[in-house]
Amino acid sequence: MIVYQATKAEFNNDVFNDVIDKRILASFKDRLNRSTAINEIQSWKNSMQYMYKVLSDDTIPDDCGIAIEYEVPQSSKRVDFIITGINEENKEHVIIIELKQWSTASISDKDAIVNTVVNRRLGEHTHPSYQAWSYASLLYGFNETVVSDGINLKPCAYLHNYEPDDVITNEHYKDHLDKAPVYLKGDAGKLRDFIKQHVKYGDNRNILYRIENSRIRPSKMLADSLVKMLKGNPEFVMIDDQKLVYETAVALSMKASEKNKKVLIVKGGPGTGKSVVAINLLVNLTKKGLVTKYVSKNAAPRAVYESRLTGTLRKTEISNLFAGSGAFVTTEPNTFDVLIGDEAHRLNKYSGFTQISVKTKSKRS
Numbered sequence: 001m002i003v004y005q006a007t008k009a010e011f012n013n014d015v016f017n018d019v020i021d022k023r024i025l026a027s028f029k030d031r032l033n034r035s036t037a038i039n040e041i042q043s044w045k046n047s048m049q050y051m052y053k054v055l056s057d058d059t060i061p062d063d064c065g066i067a068i069e070y071e072v073p074q075s076s077k078r079v080d081f082i083i084t085g086i087n088e089e090n091k092e093h094v095i096i097i098e099l100k101q102w103s104t105a106s107i108s109d110k111d112a113i114v115n116t117v118v119n120r121r122l123g124e125h126t127h128p129s130y131q132a133w134s135y136a137s138l139l140y141g142f143n144e145t146v147v148s149d150g151i152n153l154k155p156c157a158y159l160h161n162y163e164p165d166d167v168i169t170n171e172h173y174k175d176h177l178d179k180a181p182v183y184l185k186g187d188a189g190k191l192r193d194f195i196k197q198h199v200k201y202g203d204n205r206n207i208l209y210r211i212e213n214s215r216i217r218p219s220k221m222l223a224d225s226l227v228k229m230l231k232g233n234p235e236f237v238m239i240d241d242q243k244l245v246y247e248t249a250v251a252l253s254m255k256a257s258e259k260n261k262k263v264l265i266v267k268g269g270p271g272t273g274k275s276v277v278a279i280n281l282l283v284n285l286t287k288k289g290l291v292t293k294y295v296s297k298n299a300a301p302r303a304v305y306e307s308r309l310t311g312t313l314r315k316t317e318i319s320n321l322f323a324g325s326g327a328f329v330t331t332e333p334n335t336f337d338v339l340i341g342d343e344a345h346r347l348n349k350y351s352g353f354t355q356i357s358v359k360t361k362s363k364r365s
Contacts, residue, residue, distance in 0.1 A: 063202030
């Protein structure tokens with residue numbers, strides 16, 4: 001879902017007339033049916049002034065597409081700024097820009113993590129380059145149009161208040177900077193050149209419309225990588241009744257529909273392999289093209305299985321397949337084909353799971 005959508009010319013006009021924050025907020029309320037915090041509204045007003053300066057170049061076409069606050073599929077995350085258009089080789093490009101108000105930070109010894117102040121509180125936060133790259137990765141993993149139409153995604157980050165130092169661009173973060181370059185205060189020209197490198201002509205192919213209205217399906221790349229991980233992990237081999245339960249669940253999933261939902265309850269004591277079945281279902285139903293999530297109230301088992309599945313895929317891609325039982329409050333009906341609820345004995349009457357599962361009305365469960 002895109003909150004604000006326009007051409008470059010329309011966006012520049014909204015910024016020039018000092019109405020960009022009002023336009024974004026009005027669209028935000030209309031599309032998401034809620035408002036947002038004053039600090040986010042202020043960040044729109046500030047950051048869009050900088051993007052206006054970056055885009056004020058006649059060689060960046062007026063009819064290239066602009067999207068602000070695009071909700072990433074299979075996630076509650078939103079992309080700050082998107083530019084769409086065609087490059088000189090006639091290939092479709094989408095530039096993903098993560099905008100930050102940061103002015104200082106310090107290096108963390110953790111991968112892709114920095115220490116900085118957000119909302120007046122010092123804490124650990126994801127490096128902007130990793131954040132931008134992870135959004136692109138999720139689009140490659142779940143947006144059918146991006147994959148099937150060969151749309152090129154180019155992530156980057158712009159910290160327009162941040163004086164250059166040896167923190168954000170430190171060698172410690174090189175792997176992430178290589179995937180998504182970061183631009184700091186004084187780098188407006190460099191970011192402009194990055195945009196011009198990938199967008200020479202406007203978005204006359206409705207790239208934004210096609211992406212927003214695309215089917216959400218796990219990509220073949222994501223599914224194949226998961227299957228490869230599972231096959232190389234002997235602890236996930238199913239035996240005896242586990243295989244029977246697994247095949248029963250698969251059969252029900254393939255028969256289910258929006259109007260004919262299915263529920264399978266699996267009982268068994270500790271150590272009988274219920275979670276082994278759950279992980280096999282998560283991987284193989286994803287392989288079959290079903291939008292599937294592993295759900296549990298307790299974060300501990302999710303973290304364990306996420307770590308065991310991590311291999312050729314980044315943690316972001318794996319984590320997106322797992323969710324807590326209260327994560328579906330704003331989920332639209334029939335978003336998911338299958339929800340796999342593990343450790344169901346921990347789901348009490350007031351956990352929110354039973355109420356929310358009715359709201360989501362998943363196609364298969």
